[in-house]
Amino acid sequence: MFYHVKELQFNARVSRPDPRFARLLLEQFGGGNGELKAAMQYFTQAFTCRQPYPDKYDMLMDIATEEFSHLEIVGATIQMLLGGVNGELKDAAEKDELSTLLDGQAAKDQYVHEAMVNPQFAIVNGGGPSLTDSNGNPWTAAYVNANGDLTVDMRSNMAAESRAKIVYEYLLKFTDDPYVKDTLKFLMTREVAHYQMFEAALATIQPNFPPGILQGEPQYSNLYFNMSQDGNASAPWNQGKSSQLGEEWTYVADPIQTVRDTTGLTDLNPENAPKRSAQDVKETEKQLGEIRKEEIDAAVPASENQWSSYPGTSS
8 A cells, every 4th residue: 555645755956947957857757777667676576575575575665665756756856847848838728829938039949949859848748757768768667677586686676776876877967956966866875775775685595696496507607708809808707716606717718619529518528617516406406496485385375365464354
């Protein structure tokens, strides 16, 4: 159950109208890295957590709800940046000529210019924000990532918060309004906070690498293929031990010849063969699958099921 409190979470203000920046800010209203995308992503992910992982459900719903409040902040800021556009359009409906929209040719020309910067505001939305990105592309559920596996979803969310943070960072370069900057900095900082929450949640799921249940084939897990010529770099991603599995990287200097010599890698015997055997992998997968299944089975009733508890009822 949602309850709308009319005060914004942050005191959003603008010094003056700025339709051009309002267009840019639409990225965080209806864009692929915006607040609605984040809210819907975490809201959708929460459903699979409700009974087996109530702590993760609580976190996801809390953050999703906060993202809705951020959407309201962004929408309110866009509306304030549009200033009197809405009123001028309504006034124009009562008059016959566009020249009467604003007093003076210069004012009219300026209004037309702002409309051309983003005609959506003038001819579609009537001077208000819309669920589009800055180029007018409509918001779509295709932006949302919800895979039903917490180790996957938490990583998706960390990436989502990272992308949203960098968009705010870029937006800050295109406004000199101190009030708008304060709002953008608040929203940007909350992305940093949410990233850490998702990172902490991922750490409570053990083991959490690789994502999901299946572990991958040992003979392919520590290979680095040199797929380019010249300027080959030696770095932690192709030498030493891998960050998660702790296996010694095998650098495949000539991938073409290696593929040919091993019948398309089917007869591969890596130089630094992993200690894990195929049997070890199967055992790990079996044990992990049973653990995850038991967690869900223990929390989800086999017959009658009730989502919430109310006074006088049992869950």
